[in-house]
Amino acid sequence: MATIRSYLTPLAAAKPKAASGWPARLRVHSVSRLPLRSYGSLVAKRRCFAEKSWSEEHGQSSLAFGKAVDPESSAAEEEAILDPAVLALGRTHQSEEELEELNSVLQENNELDGNGLRSLSGVELDAIVEEIVESRNLPDENVEENEGDQEGLVSKGLLDVVEEEEETDKQERPRASTTRNIVFVSSEAAPYSKTGGLGDVCGSLPIAFAARGHRVMVVSPRYLNGVSDKKFVNATDVGVRIKIYCFGVETEVAFFHEFRAGVDWVFVDHPSYHRPGNPYGDSHGAFADNQFRFTLLSYAACEAPLVLPLGGYTYGEKCLFLVNDWHASLVSVLIAAKYRPHGVYNDARSILVIHNLAHQGIAPASTYGNLGLPSEWYGALEWIFPPWSRMHALDNGEVVNFLKGAVVTSDRIMTVSQGYSWEITTVEGGQGLNELLSCRKFALNGVVNGIDVDEWNPASDKHIPFHYSVDDLSGKAQCKAALQTELGLPVRDDCPLIGFIGRLDYQKGTDVISSAMPELLQDDVQFVMLGSGDQQTENWMRWAESAYKEKFRGWVGFNVPVSHRITAGCDILLMPSRFEPCGLNQLYAMRYGTVPVVNCTGGLKDTVENFDPFANDGTEQGTGWRFSPLCKESMLSILRVAMQTFREHKVSWEGIMKRGMMKDFTWDSSASQYEEIFDWAFTDPPYSR
């Protein structure tokens, strides 16, 4: 097992090199056009990484390949070794015989050892390709020059495969104009870990980036809690250990890795991530050592691109860190305070992505000394609460604030909707950081979240009992009846069924729901609420269920399949959030033909279009309802309008449902906006060093 000396050790001076044993990148002359077009769908899936920028830098029109070579590799990984040669022949699908032929050529040229095929050097591969090309009498290095005259390839049944692939790619997979090495750092990534929307985004956006041609790594903790451990079974120990100096001790962490959906999922392993509960706490509250746990995550994430030979070679220094929320915020500070002064990561950029400004990672100022940061960088994390918010006479208000650290050191800042990116610069929405964020508004952007449209698809969702689509909504009515049956509510299609799904938190406005419930339930309506969090609200849900037996159901807990069934089975989804950086449930709801009724704030305002029956000269428009201000009265009055529309204006209702279902919620348009921001980040010099 290789122990790589951490770059963070005080004595470490030399940059860690790319993993030894990995040959120089492989050049394959004869297929320069193929990987360029098919990169992402073909190449990433096959675990080979084409590097367009490398080719450009070296004035090469051909692409370089990297491939997975791991001495302890599985059979699947060994197969990937064949891919450069396979691609060299311009083929994407091979028959058994062809594979056998290739195998035999490869094996002749590379003695098999006990562990499987050995690495091929670029020269070796060139020789093999040449040999195969010659034996088949195929055009060799002149494919490019032959572009006009492709008959030779067509007649050999090669080109049609390429073009077919290219066509599919064009239609289904938009490509980034500049591909990058992207490193997500997050405390959650679904399906491995999820307590809310952060997990959803960091589980699906990386896949979208990979499909667009980027090389993508997600670094998050390897949480083992005895319940969901099986989610990590495919992640294997990379065999790399680093030592991190913080909290007065040297701590060793390991890295686990799974390559899935074109993404390198990297899990930082340490005993502090192995305990019952969710990523942040258990029934007794938040874990007391969260500052330590997420400091480890940040250090490990900074090292990962330098020391992990994923797929054969490291990500290297020229990467882009996407630092998600406070748990990862130290990454930006570490890059500025510990790496750039040593000449490392000068070509990297970090972007802070704010999913929720309410959580900033605050700890007593005295803990700064634990973080392993140079004393002169204290100002980056220093935060002083105003006198009115201090707890007692001896409280001087001084703390360290992780999120603030990233606000002042990241190269750029993003939020998950445009509306929220403005709100956080205001006193009302800035959670104390509004002035600092306003100072950086030229580097601040909002891009609305997309969703995982495969996971959330009413036509194929594995969690719902009936499937449907915008062309045939009958399955939705069946889902509603099934949900009513499951909940023990009267099965009635004429009665509006309203749902709420979310963390039971002040942010989500659950207090407004509970205060409105007695009045709301006087109407002919059913209500189902799924959530966990605030104990008082959980207890209220239990009470409400017993008090309104025929109309109210409260499901206390975190249950993904139930959340899908509620999203599909309800007519209306209620979201009275006090603030909502983006919100995903309203997007899921619209995709499932469930009409969102939301408070007019942040991402809810940006994504839900108010229903207007008289817009555009009598043509209806809108996908739901927004209400404002946030209070019981305005929420009830808009819910009554929605329920009346449901009962009395069936055609309009169906129109609202269908307009929502037809909206584009894929990550692609958001991802292309992200890419533009990445370009800006790399255009500017590093913000702090």
Ligand SMILES: Nc1ncnc2c1ncn2[C@@H]1O[C@H](COP(=O)(O)OP(=O)(O)O[C@H]2O[C@H](CO)[C@@H](O)[C@H](O)[C@H]2O)[C@@H](O)[C@H]1O
């Ligand atoms: N009890 C339960 N059982 C099952 N599933 C449950 C659940 N409670 C919540 N969920 C799920 O968790 C996710 C919540 O996502 P949100 O975006 O609505 O909120 P969250 O506040 O966590 O996210 C923060 O980050 C996201 C991502 O950027 C922003 O959209 C959002 O505004 C911001 O507050 C959804 O997938 C929802 O279905």
